[in-house]
Amino acid sequence: MIFLIEYNRSEGRIVSIRDFDDSQRREAENSRLEIELDLNRKGVENEVVLLEAESRNALDRTHGRYFKDLRKILEDNQKGSGVNA
């Protein structure tokens, strides 16, 4: 699956997330660019990133920074859920 994420860095939170099938790669890339251009016109400096993972859970494990605050990152690791391999 492909995930298109708009992330507000300074607030440490996701503004929007949209998922695409693997076959929709080009559509995901185009959507990423459209969001970036739109934010640029508005003068908003959010990060826009395209990630690909087996599932949303797999994405949580390898890119938890987008989804969790620091406490959640540490708690999840202590539970031993930070492994994908």
Place this chain on the structure above:
Amino acid sequence: MLKMPVSKTQIDRLGDRLKGGSHAESDLRLLDDYRQSFGEAYKAVVRTIRQGGEFPTGRLAKSTASIAEKLLRESIRLSQMQDIAGCRVVVTDVVKQGQFVASLRTVFPGASVIDRRDNPSYGYRAVHIIAEISGKPVEIQVRTVLQHLWAEVSEKASDVLDPTIKYGGGSEWWRNFLTKSSESVATYEEFEKRHSIAVAAKEVADAAHEKFERALAELLDRDPPDHELQELRGELEASTREMERREQEHQELRRELERARNSTADLLSGAISWLDERAKEQKQ
């Protein structure tokens, strides 16, 4: 629509403009075309890794902000950037990390390996493999769970507190915390490696001991001469002592491993307390 190929000079000029703070729409579109030119190489790398049984999380496109920041921070040109496309694999421990890196070197024989475990970058420890497919580099990040945890803490703190934290900036508290916790993870992983070696040696000793026991049993069935029996019993006693020594070593390493793990956990707990205090202050 067929896009015209973009020259290296055009890419580097684009990099200069981004470095200078350009937000021109034409530049963002050109950068996007450049990102997409890594698509086939990225797919080939991920496909190869999946064939080996791992499932990396891929970053199809490095964000524009990250690219511009890297150009400002480091003295490289845009055309030299090796992590426009990449993927990440998080493995359980440092032993598996070594095995996985070795397997990547086999499937990507020309790849360069950047091992930041012994020479951390502002505390960041991991192994990065740069595989090149048809002239396009793709970065594969290989992290252990603890290396990954450290990186996530560093990145998140950089996001919400101070963007310079992950590059050695920020308050003294954060610099010290990230340095000490990185060292603590390194110490822990050193014990992990030693423990793994001890476990392997113990398995060899156990197998040798079993072999002697079987040989002794077979010999007793044949009513052997005393000197042969004595010799084998002597070897068995030596083997038993070796097993006991290995077991002791194994237990000592386990205790050291536990101490190192607790030390890391204490540091991370310290970070939680610090953040809690900060949250309380902000509420007041």
